[in-house]
Amino acid sequence: MEIIANDIHKGNLLLVNSEYPLLKEDCHDLVYCNDKVRIKKIVYQLIEMIKEDLGMQDDIVYVSGFRTFAYQKKIYDDTLKTHGQEYTAKYVAKAGCSEHLLGLAIDLGKKMDEIDYICPELPYDGKFALFRQKLWENGFIERYQVGKQEVTKISAEPWHFRYVGYPHSLIMKNNNWSLEEYHQHLKAYDHQHPLRYKNCTIFYLKPLEKVNTTASCYQISGNNFDGCIVTLFEVESHE
Numbered sequence: 001m002e003i004i005a006n007d008i009h010k011g012n013l014l015l016v017n018s019e020y021p022l023l024k025e026d027c028h029d030l031v032y033c034n035d036k037v038r039i040k041k042i043v044y045q046l047i048e049m050i051k052e053d054l055g056m057q058d059d060i061v062y063v064s065g066f067r068t069f070a071y072q073k074k075i076y077d078d079t080l081k082t083h084g085q086e087y088t089a090k091y092v093a094k095a096g097c098s099e100h101l102l103g104l105a106i107d108l109g110k111k112m113d114e115i116d117y118i119c120p121e122l123p124y125d126g127k128f129a130l131f132r133q134k135l136w137e138n139g140f141i142e143r144y145q146v147g148k149q150e151v152t153k154i155s156a157e158p159w160h161f162r163y164v165g166y167p168h169s170l171i172m173k174n175n176n177w178s179l180e181e182y183h184q185h186l187k188a189y190d191h192q193h194p195l196r197y198k199n200c201t202i203f204y205l206k207p208l209e210k211v212n213t214t215a216s217c218y219q220i221s222g223n224n225f226d227g228c229i230v231t232l233f234e235v236e237s238h239e
């Protein structure tokens with residue numbers, strides 16, 4: 001089949017930050033996680049599956065998910081008023097610059113009586129360590145990590161996870177790459193010289209570039225700035 005890189009602003013791997021903002025939110029396939037928080041269905045289903053597998057249904061709270069452009073602007077303006085410039089610049093993105101517009105980012109907190117809605121607590125130890133590990137294995141990245149502030153321009157946010165899909169999350173974890181760094185590395189891999197990970201083949205395509213493949217399954221995602229990433233999945237034969 002033929003794969004064409006025709007939409008660089010669509011997909012699970014979009015990079016959204018202060019340098020590459022979005023003009024509009026993506027409100028497709030959203031479901032409610034609780035009475036306030038909405039998120040893309042795939043994200044909700046995976047997190048619920050992990051919670052259930054680990055018996056953690058009552059330990060995790062969905063604090064913030066999908067946000068509209070207008071709502072992100074309101075959070076920014078309100079935080080600026082109540083907490084000032086320095087705090088706001090650290091933790092809240094300007095309207096088009098937040099991943100929450102994608103519906104693929106979720107802020108998760110430990111269930112407790114008082115939850116801080118800007119900076120919820122999510123431990124790294126005990127059963128939460130296992131929960132975090134399962135998130136990486138199922139296509140999520142801890143998007144703003146300690147030591148990556150120079151690259152992401154956002155302070156460490158141990159509660160903010162971004163769905164990018166398998167195996168991208170694990171490649172980023174194994175190499176200690178932020179999403180910004182991953183996209184820079186991916187540009188070195190083309191169809192002839194792809195990045196390989198287990199049964200997956202990954203490469204970069206320029207806008208409107210085409211390739212032919214015999215792979216049984218593929219995904220394509222824009223990077224939101226200058227091209228697309230193709231992921232081919234080879235299903236193992238059991239004959």
Ligand SMILES: [Zn+2]
Nearest residue numbers: 105106107160
């Ligand atoms: Zn967040």
